[in-house]
Amino acid sequence: MIRFLLRRIGQFIITFLAASFLLFAVTEFSPGTVASKILGPYAVSSQVDLLTEKLHLGDPLLVRYLRWLGIVAGVVENPLGDPTIGLGLSDPRGNRYVGNFGYSLMLKEPVVDVVGERIGYTVLLTLLAILVIIPVSLAAGVAAGVNPGRPVDRILSMGAVILTSLPEFVVAVALLLVGVVWLGILPGTSPMTQGGRWPLSLQLVLPVGVLVIASASYVLRIVRASVADTMRKPYVRTALLKGLKRRDIILHHVLRNAMIPPITVILLQINWLLTGVVVVESIFAYPGVGSLLLQAALFGDIYLVQALTLLALIVAVGTQLIGDLCYLALDPKIKLG
Structure with missing residues (x-):
């Protein structure tokens, strides 16, 4: 197990680099x-040339990458926070610390603070969606898989x-029509603000509902196929x-052996929910990392x-490691090597 974890950590470092x-x-x-x-x-152009010189942006790509990597690792000071450059950027933690991804050019704040907010x-939205997706998709998928061809x-x-x-x-549009326009029992947006007309619980209903419908139906099909295939096994x-x-x-x-393929799909859904919910968060004005990524990309x-993007990479590698450990728990014949 220790050798497996060390190998995975080494693979993660190589993948990250x-x-x-x-x-x-x-x-x-x-x-x-x-x-x-x-x-x-x-x-x-004169300002651009001066900043290029001060930040050494004319250096070769590999040199700039190593410098950026040193800033992220906390080995090198971030020059953007230097008051002599005149950008007006400051970080209460200083210009050198682990996880220093620089400053958000859009919000003029440290990236760590912006992402932390x-x-x-997004984690809350993901947890609520997963808590509904897993039991619903598993129950419905098993019910369909053990009764192939039946009504x-x-x-x-x-x-x-x-x-x-x-x-x-x-x-999302369909749920908005039903819950907001026709019934009038849900808010049309989910800014997660307190003290207004709508409590936070109701602001989460529509975003979670869209994610559950989009994800649970796909997981259900995978579970159904795996269970139906396992039911045909000789044992x-x-x-x-x-x-x-x-x-x-x-x-x-049946369930113990049939759950191995769906685990991969479920973990992929977690990765998607954490880092790829751009559409849902944008439609409902939800203040998560998905809408933040869209705003950052549009702003440059x-x-x-x-x-x-690196956060998405870390989540993807982490879910893969969890998946390997789940495979071992479900089927001891699977070797970690």
């Missing part, structure tokens, strides 16, 4: 120079296919012929985009 270098190169070579992005569209809302299977499978084919914005038929109760066979033999906030 490779992905961060590609990300740094893409953002550096996007339209416009780094200095012009920092100063804004109204900066004159938003990540909690319950046809109804659940057809409903899942229809809901999976609907884009998120279509589901299941042997257990039936021996006279074991169908309920006991499903609980003790390179430091904020870098931080959010």
Whole structure:
């Protein structure tokens, strides 16, 4: 187990370095120079040239990447916070600390603070969605998988296919029409502000509902296919012929083996919910990292985009590690090596 974890940590470091270098190169070579992005569209060429010289932005790409990596690791001071540059940026933690991703050019605040204000809302939205997605999709998927071809299977499978084919914005519009326009029992936006007409619990209903519909229907289909395939295995038929109760066979033999493929899908949904809910958060004005990433990309906030993209990478690698450990727990025959 220790060797496995050390190997995974090594793979994560290599993946992080490779992905961060590609990300740094893409953002550096996007339209416009780094200095012009920092100063804004109204900066004159003399200001751009002066900032380029002070920040050493004319150095080779690899040198700039290593300098940026040193800033993130807390080894090198972030020059953007130097008062002599005149950008008016300051960080209460100083210019050198671990996790220093620079400053948000859009909000003129440290990236760590900007992301810290938003990540909690996205985590809350993700947890609520997962708490509904997992039991609903597993229960419905198992019910369909153990009754292949029967009415319950046809109804659940057809409903899942229809809901999976609907884009998120279509589901959002439909829920807005029902909950806001027709019934008038839910707010049209979810800014998560307290003290207004709508309590926070009601502001979460529509965003969570859209995520559950978009994700649970897909997970349901995967669970149904895995359970139906496991029900056809020889050891299941042997257990039936021996006279074991169908309920006991499903609980003790089918579910344990059928849950291995759905775990991958569920963990991918967690990754998507944490870092890819741009559409849902934008429609409902939800203050999460998804809408923040969209705003940063439209504004050209390179430091904020870098931080959010690396956050998505960390979540993806973390969910993969959790998935490997879940596989081992479900099937001891799977080796960690």
